[in-house]
Amino acid sequence: MRVPTNNDNSIHTWKFFRAGGFDQLRLESGADLMALDQLDQKLWVALACPTRGLEFDTKTLDLIDADKDGRIRAPEMIAATKWACGCLKNPGDLLESAPSLPLSAINDATAEGKQLLASARQILANLGKQDATVISVGDTTDTTRIFAQTVFNGDGIVPADAAEETATRTVIADIIACLGADIDRSGKPGVNQSRVEQFFSEAQAFSEWWKRAEGDAGVFPLGMGTTDGYLTLGTVRAKVDDYFARCRLAAFDPRSLTAMNRQEAEYLALAAKDLTVTAAEIAGFPLTRIEAGKPLPLREGINPAWADALAKFQSSVVRPLLGDKSALTETEWAAITTGFAAYERWQTGKAGVAVEKLGLERVREILAGNGRERIGELIAQDKALEPEANAIAAVDKLVRYHRDLYKLLNNFVSFRDFYRRKDKAVFQVGTLYLDQRSCDLCVKVEDAGKHAALAGLAKTYLAYCDLTRKNTGEKMTIAAAFTDGDSDHLMVGRNGIFYDRQGRDWDATIIRIVDQPISIRQAFWAPYKKVVRLIEEQIAKRAAGADAASTEKLAAAALATEKAVVTGKEQKPRLDSGVIAALGVAAAGISGMIGGLVGAFLGLGMWMPLGVLGVLMLISGPSMMLAWLKLRQRNLGPILDANGWAVNARARINIPFGASLTSVAKLPPGAQRDLLDPFADEKNPWKLWLILLTVAVIAFAWWQGKLDKYSPVKIRSTTVLGTNAPAYQPRPATSSQSITNTTTPANPPK
Numbered sequence: 105m106r107v108p109t110n111n112d113n114s115i116h117t118w119k120f121f122r123a124g125g126f127d128q129l130r131l132e133s134g135a136d137l138m139a140l141d142q143l144d145q146k147l148w149v150a151l152a153c154p155t156r157g158l159e160f161d162t163k164t165l166d167l168i169d170a171d172k173d174g175r176i177r178a179p180e181m182i183a184a185t186k187w188a189c190g191c192l193k194n195p196g197d198l199l200e201s202a203p204s205l206p207l208s209a210i211n212d213a214t215a216e217g218k219q220l221l222a223s224a225r226q227i228l229a230n231l232g233k234q235d236a237t238v239i240s241v242g243d244t245t246d247t248t249r250i251f252a253q254t255v256f257n258g259d260g261i262v263p264a265d266a267a268e269e270t271a272t273r274t275v276i277a278d279i280i281a282c283l284g285a286d287i288d289r290s291g292k293p294g295v296n297q298s299r300v301e302q303f304f305s306e307a308q309a310f311s312e313w314w315k316r317a318e319g320d321a322g323v324f325p326l327g328m329g330t331t332d333g334y335l336t337l338g339t340v341r342a343k344v345d346d347y348f349a350r351c352r353l354a355a356f357d358p359r360s361l362t363a364m365n366r367q368e369a370e371y372l373a374l375a376a377k378d379l380t381v382t383a384a385e386i387a388g389f390p391l392t393r394i395e396a397g398k399p400l401p402l403r404e405g406i407n408p409a410w411a412d413a414l415a416k417f418q419s420s421v422v423r424p425l426l427g428d429k430s431a432l433t434e435t436e437w438a439a440i441t442t443g444f445a446a447y448e449r450w451q452t453g454k455a456g457v458a459v460e461k462l463g464l465e466r467v468r469e470i471l472a473g474n475g476r477e478r479i480g481e482l483i484a485q486d487k488a489l490e491p492e493a494n495a496i497a498a499v500d501k502l503v504r505y506h507r508d509l510y511k512l513l514n515n516f517v518s519f520r521d522f523y524r525r526k527d528k529a530v531f532q533v534g535t536l537y538l539d540q541r542s543c544d545l546c547v548k549v550e551d552a553g554k555h556a557a558l559a560g561l562a563k564t565y566l567a568y569c570d571l572t573r574k575n576t577g578e579k580m581t582i583a584a585a586f587t588d589g590d591s592d593h594l595m596v597g598r599n600g601i602f603y604d605r606q607g608r609d610w611d612a613t614i615i616r617i618v619d620q621p622i623s624i625r626q627a628f629w630a631p632y633k634k635v636v637r638l639i640e641e642q643i644a645k646r647a648a649g650a651d652a653a654s655t656e657k658l659a660a661a662a663l664a665t666e667k668a669v670v671t672g673k674e675q676k677p678r679l680d681s682g683v684i685a686a687l688g689v690a691a692a693g694i695s696g697m698i699g700g701l702v703g704a705f706l707g708l709g710m711w712m713p714l715g716v717l718g719v720l721m722l723i724s725g726p727s728m729m730l731a732w733l734k735l736r737q738r739n740l741g742p743i744l745d746a747n748g749w750a751v752n753a754r755a756r757i758n759i760p761f762g763a764s765l766t767s768v769a770k771l772p773p774g775a776q777r778d779l780l781d782p783f784a785d786e787k788n789p790w791k792l793w794l795i796l797l798t799v800a801v802i803a804f805a806w807w808q809g810k811l812d813k814y815s816p817v818k819i820r821s822t823t824v825l826g827t828n829a830p831a832y833q834p835r836p837a838t839s840s841q842s843i844t845n846t847t848t849p850a851n852p853p854k
Contacts, residue, residue, distance in 0.1 A: 124755045128518035137510075208237070220502060260297065536569065541768055549581050621735055
């Protein structure tokens with residue numbers, strides 16, 4: 105295909121190769137990569153692919169995925185290729201897919217290239233490789249090592265040691281303690297501008313919240329002990345309210361008094377148990393005995409489960425507010441709760457909770473200092489280095505593209521790796537070994553049910569397997585394509601072993617099957633296997649029926665014998681003549697049918713081999729034709745589309761290519777086999793019976809005269825048997841013989 109470029113009217117000559125039943129682009133030069141945006145996208149094999157579930161570096165995929173939506177599309181592939189080619193002096197270097205990038209290969213004729221080269225040298229210098237001439241992915245990946253010796257690295261995050269003043273370092277540490285840390289490129293915890301703003305906003309709100317309390321004397325009825333007193337009040341509040349409510353109800357109606365103090369049966373139920381003072385059943389009873397208008401005792405007659413809580417309430421709340429009292433009236437209780445109302449309203453409006461752990465004094469100290477301004481200056485100083493730091497990230501991007509981009513193009517623009525069968529494609533996650541076969545076309549799936557709904561259109565036999573690694577707890581699901589052999593012993597529940605691309609082994613179990621023809625060989629034998637299975641099923645049914653009938657007859661015979669013994673008469677079984685006649689007719693019919701078939705077959709003469717072939721094709725032909733049609737439709741597209749790809753071609757998996765994707769077990773060349781099996785099944789004389797049957801068929805055919813035309817005259821049936829031969833036909837008399845017989849006398853004269 106010849107396509108004009110955007111820059112001028114020159115024409116780029118594309119090269120294609122044929123595989124999978126369609127034309128695929130052959131990327132052979134840097135010029136091919138530079139002109140990739142001019143290739144008609146209708147000729148791309150794929151237009152989109154996911155960034156996960158592939159055997160490919162995920163960081164490289166994330167760099168190509170510009171919009172970060174988890175999918176790579178054709179425009180993003182073009183943009184990545186254009187950028188990588190522009191950063192290199194020779195775009196053809198991408199075809200080498202080398203893990204290391206020579207510094208001399210970076211195009212320093214552009215401003216971006218100069219910055220990339222300087223950043224690459226800075227990275228190597230930070231790693232102690234000042235004299236290195238190449239940079240690798242291993243050098244650019246570990247940003248912690250790259251920025252370990254630098255305080256400012258352009259990410260807008262400053263750690264505590266970035267500040268020279270102790271006060272500023274302490275403020276940064278306080279911010280991290282209250283709001284958490286951001287990790288900068290050097291791997292150190294630090295703070296960014298948004299976190300600083302949040303901290304000082306929280307600190308200001310916390311200080312102002314305290315100012316409102318400081319201006320209202322009623323907020324702290326117990327002074328510095330108000331907070332503890334309020335918490336103590338909260339522990340008994342519901343229970344004290346319950347007590348006075350029960351006393352009021354008893355005053356309203358004396359009949360309720362027994363119910364308010366709980367029934368005796370409830371105490372009997374408790375008495376049968378092993379109790380503790382803090383048992384939940386006891387805590388659910390009233391604080392003390394209920395009586396109309398009775399004050400709440402604080403020292404004696406208290407529910408044991410609440411004795412400690414009331415004692416603390418009496419010492420920390422009642423005594424400071426009302427003096428040393430042994431009982432509390434409902435009016436006094438109301439006064440206590442009202443006294444804490446202002447404090448409760450103030451607590452409800454609490455602000456600046458995030459910095460509360462620092463305490464009011466420390467918060468106001470920070471607000472009075474210049475920590476906010478100093479941290480802001482440090483962040484601005486760090487951000488000033490952002491272009492250089494971004495250039496370091498760009499070096500990592502270029503090194504990864506130099507290693508990975510060409511391989512990805514050969515699994516996106518074309519499926520070269522898949523059809524060449526030298527390297528595995530990025531969507532092939534490993535090899536499944538099961539049923540004496542190895543399957544190379546295995547793809548990772550998230551949901552077998554959803555995947556099978558679309559992948560079934562691929563006309564390919566798919567076995568979905570759950571994979572587990574018990575030593576690590578890892579789990580995965582794959583779809584494996586069986587493209588050679590047969591499916592006789594493939595079924596849900598069968599186990600195998602899966603090896604991923606890293607060589608790790610997984611336990612595999614089939615959980616779902618999409619049934620499709622696997623091979624022409626399987627289709628040829630399918631009708632006979634069906635007949636065998638049908639016969640086996642019928643025999644099993646008949647055997648089961650005969651066994652049941654035999655059991656019934658045996659029982660009936662035993663019953664009849666018992667009756668005969670009782671009556672003194674024994675009946676002898678009689679053979680029905682009708683049964684004998686029926687058996688004779690059946691035997692004659694079967695013999696006639698066999699004779700007719702043999703006669704018709706032998707009647708073919710020299711065409712008998714073609715007759716055999718015709719019978720075989722009559723039986724297996726429809727199955728083979730149907731399988732052939734489906735095997736011609738096997739398509740990789742639906743299998744990948746179900747995983748989020750957008751395959752743009754009918755990527756066929758024809759019979760020869762499918763046979764290369766699934767290897768069937770066979771002995772290696774030169775292997776020696778010992779055919780003696782000590783545990784083999786007992787040999788049946790089937791060969792002898794076959795020979796006898798063949799001799800019988802030949803003898804029958806000879807007797808019928810079917811072989812006379814192929815046999816010498818001396819051994820023909822009409823010669824040996826004469827007039828007794830079924831094929832004997834008397835010769836008609838000739839005219840000369842008739843005249844002679846009529847004119848010659850019976851006794852001629854001497």
